[in-house]
Amino acid sequence: xxxxxxxxxxxxxxxxxxxxxxxxxxxxxxxxxxxxxxxxxxxxxxxxxxxxxxxxxxxxxxxxxxxxxxxxxxxxxxxxxxxxxxxxxxxxxxxxxxxxxxxxxxxxxxxxxxxxxxxxxxxxxxxxxxxxxxxxxxxxxxxxxxxxxxxxxxxxxxxxxxxxxxxxxxxxxxxxxxxxxxxxxxxxxxxxxxxxxxxxxxxxxxxxxxxxxxxxxxxxxxxxxxxxxxxxxxxxxxxxxxxxxxxxxxxxxxxxxxxxxxxxxxxxxxxxx
Numbered sequence: 028x029x030x031x032x033x034x035x036x037x038x039x040x041x042x043x044x045x046x047x048x049x050x051x052x053x054x055x056x057x058x059x060x061x062x063x064x065x066x067x068x069x070x071x072x073x074x075x076x077x078x079x080x081x082x083x084x085x086x087x088x089x090x091x092x093x094x095x096x097x098x099x100x101x102x103x104x105x106x107x108x109x110x111x112x113x114x115x116x117x118x119x120x121x122x123x124x125x126x127x128x129x130x131x132x133x134x135x136x137x138x139x140x141x142x143x144x145x146x147x148x149x150x151x152x153x154x155x156x157x158x159x160x161x162x163x164x165x166x167x168x169x170x171x172x173x174x175x176x177x178x179x180x181x182x183x184x185x186x187x188x189x190x191x192x193x194x195x196x197x198x199x200x201x202x203x204x205x206x207x208x209x210x211x212x213x214x215x216x217x218x219x220x221x222x223x224x225x226x227x228x229x230x231x232x233x234x235x236x237x238x239x240x241x242x243x244x245x246x247x248x249x250x251x252x253x254x255x256x257x258x259x260x261x262x263x264x265x266x267x268x269x270x271x272x273x274x275x276x277x278x279x280x281x282x283x284x285x286x287x288x289x290x291x292x293x294x295x296x297x298x299x300x
Contacts, residue, residue, distance in 0.1 A: 028058060034068040038076045053093050054079060086112045125150070128268040147245075148263040153238035153276070153294055158200055159188060159230045160218035167211045168203060168274065170251050177201060180217035184230065188219070191227035196220060199282070200235065203274035213274070238276075241294045242269065249286040250277070253293075260293055272296040 035042045048054040049066065054075055056066035075096065082092040091108065094100045100108070161184045166172040181199060188196055199219045206212040218235065225232055242264055246256040257275070264271055275295035282289055 028067040028069060031056070031066040031068065034072070034076075038073060038080070040076065040080070048079070051089060051093075053089060053096075085109070086115065125268065128266070131266070148260060148267075149243050150240060150297065151243060153241050153243075155237040156200065156220050156235050157223065157225075157232070158218035158235050159184065159193075159196065159221045159225060159227060159232045160216050161187075161230065162214055162216045164206055165213050165215050168213050170253055173213075173215060174251055176215050177217050180215065181219075184217055184219060187227050187230050188221070188225075191225075191230075193221065193225050193227055195222055196225070199277075199279040201277040201279075202235070203276075238294060238296045240297045241276075242267075242297055243292055243294050245280075246291045246293060247289070249289060250291060251286075253291070256293065260295055264295065264297065269297045269299060272298040 029037065031042055031045055035045050038045075045054070045066070045068075049056060054072065057069040057072060058067040059065070060067070078096060079092055082095060083089070087095070087108070091100075095105060161180045163176045163180050165176040196219045199217070201218065202216045203213045204216075206214050221232065242260060244256060244260045244263075246253050260275065261271070273296045275293040278292040278294060280290040280292060
């Protein structure tokens with residue numbers, strides 16, 4: 028028989044952990060002295076302790092470990108639990124690889140620029156949102172072609188919403204898609220978030236689907252000067268092991284009269300390269 032201290036040393040666990048296992052019924056001592064209360068363990072209990080440790084390292088909870096050891100879980104259920112754990116670990120590994128790629132991209136940026144970039148890229152999930160929108164076509168995705176189209180669209184959208192008595196709309200969300208003409212032209216969707224039940228004549232009201240994974244960056248200033256921010260976002264995507272899955276959305280966070288003080292978040296959908 029081993030004292031609890033010796034058993035803990037041989038089993039590579041703490042005495043405190045053995046007491047916890049005893050308290051929850053996972054591994055009870057072979058003998059407890061009725062006078063001193065000292066716990067004693069037998070050599071064959073090391074096998075059960077080793078199984079506890081092995082199953083814990085696989086990510087099972089103590090309740091699950093107890094059920095496995097007491098044969099309360101069949102082979103098929105155990106197989107399913109292991110496959111689920113395998114999937115969880117693979118997901119965690121992918122996330123760790125993505126973070127590692129981001130760290131590498133940031134290091135390369137610092138090495139090339141000699142300083143920490145002030146343009147931070149954050150990967151996040153974009154939720155679906157109800158919007159009202161008007162759309163038009165621009166000759167290209169460049170600011171010189173987008174600005175003359177999107178400005179009037181927003182002016183007209185706001186006019187129609189106000190005429191319909193809609194209040195509390197915003198912020199604006201613009202998104203783009205290829206016009207399908209083969210000449211680089213794009214369809215410009217000028218939208219704004221709206222309250223539930225909004226109806227306005229001549230305005231398309233719908234739910235804009237979310238983006239499962241988007242690289243986002245904040246642009247400060249006029250959208251006519253957005254190109255360097257777009258290039259910084261594109262460089263980050265290329266360096267981080269991702270690939271763009273479409274045009275970036277634009278979420279207009281602050282739009283004062285002075286366009287030089289605008290704050291816009293670019294949200295570019297991602298896919299794995």
